[in-house]
Amino acid sequence: MTGLRSLVTGHDVTWVASTMTSEDRVVAGEASGEAVEEIAGDGSPYRLRFVDHDPQAYDLYYNVVSNPVLWFAQHYLWGLVESPNFDNGLHQAWTEGYLAVNAAFADAVVAELERDPEAAVFFHDYHLYIAPGLVRERVPEATLSHFVHIPWPQPDYWRVLPEGIRHALHEGLLANDVVSFHTSRWGRNFLRSCEDVLGAKSDFSAGRVTYRGRTVGVHHRPISVDPAEFAALATSERVLDEEAQLEATRPERLIVRVDRTDPSKNIVRGFRAYELLLEEHPELHGRVGMLALLDPSRQDIPEYSEYLGAIQRAARVVNDRFRHEGWLPLDVRTEDNFHQAVAAYKQFDVLLVNAIFDGMNLVAKEAPLVNARDGVLVLSENAGAHDELGEWALTVNPFDLSGQAEALYAALTMDTDERRARLDAIKAYVSAHDIGAWIDSQLADLDAVERGAGTRLPV
Secondary structure: OHHHHHHHOOOOOEEEEEOOOHHHHHHHHHHOOOOEEEEOOOOOEEEEEEEOOOHHHHHHHHHHHHHHHHHHHHOOOOOOOOOOOOOHHHHHHHHHHHHHHHHHHHHHHHHHHHHOOOOEEEEEOHHHOOHHHHHHHHOOOOEEEEEOOOOOOOHHHHOOOOHHHHHHHHHHHOOOOEEEEOOHHHHHHHHHHHHHHHOOEEEOOOOEEEEOOEEEEEEEOOOOOOHHHHHHHHOOHHHHHHHHHHHHHOOOEEEEEEEEOOHHHOHHHHHHHHHHHHHHOHHHOOOEEEEEEEEOOOOOOHHHHHHHHHHHHHHHHHHHHHOEOOEOOEEEEEOOOHHHHHHHHHHOOEEEEOOOOEOOOOHHHHHHHHOOOOOEEEEEOOEOOHHHHHHHOEEEOOOOHHHHHHHHHHHHHOOHHHHHHHHHHHHHHHHHOOHHHHHHHHHHHHHHHHOOOOOEOOO
16 A cells, blocks of 8 residues: 555565556466565565455455455444345355455465564455465464554444344454454444454454453554655646646635545545535636536546436536536536646645545645645544544534535635644644554554553463
8 A cells, every 4th residue: 555655665575465556467377376585665675465256256356345345344334224235145155255265365364474483464454354364374473463444333333234244354454463443433333343243352452452362552543645756746737737737717715625536535425515505605706616526536436437427417497507617616626637736736725525434545645735825624523534633623423414515604604813733733733643653553553462461361
């Protein structure tokens, strides 16, 4: 993942990754399953070991289990009246896809541990919940850590999943020595679900869960960004070119949102809240505009392609209702253009982040770093970033359209001194709590395990 690129600087790292392109598969084939030496962008060396999966197994793993099931479960995206409906297809995808791909990753990790038995293993996210248990079975004394980058729902929501699947997911994570989340909220939910789903014993005050003779540390370590990287991007030629184009066409006040077209990002409700703002404040017509920069996401999955259609329809409603000659109320651009996003970060007067639920949401941290207009952050209380930035943002409930419209209006009309104070506070906080600090906290947790700091109990 992008946030771990700086880990290779000053550390001996082997990256175990799936082949994604034909070029990856050629490299994997030439290496005969072994790791190859690579050089990071800053010149730091690291080892890269590709895991090449059967295409059908990977499709089942990624497009049937990981995203339509685990992602939806962990972001509370099911209404439950009509969905989900688990049939034999899920159970087949679980066995032939998710378990198979996790087993392949576990094989690669075990091979690397045979090469370097003292290495610590750092698993990431919902794609690999089973792999730690498979590694633990074969290398009982391995040091294993797992970072979950998305929300962890409350225990009852896990009961939507078939019993065998939810048990296996929790047991796989509890094979680690450390499990970490972006917020204490997600960590508390994990401790609760370990008790309710598995009957484990959780110590909420100490952040520990004990299961089958082992004690696992549960931490919250909020991820961040590299301020120096964004400072350089903000003055790069490509960003300046994009910014010049935005400046030439922007309205007096600009509301910006930058998202993937993922149902969890709550884009449709954001558009409806903006529609309500325009309905209630005609004096803003022609003076304010919303720029939505949307990166198409997971369009091979029906729920995602359907949501993109809903986004387009919601945008059309706003523009059909309010546009007039010379003013486009809602400018939706659906493309992967990061330099354009950074340009918009610099230009926003209001940044809308209204996710239904989000593990963190780095847009809320990235954009204020480079903003040059005393922009105001309007932030969902269900985004992980709210735990850190909520004091200086305008907080919204992601389901409350009226509340979001009111927050947008308050942000647009806020006096300059307050706007600047809020933005400066966010900039200072993110600069002091950067990606380097996050990586250091992860390594410190692993060091504590290796020193025998209480995460293992005798069996």
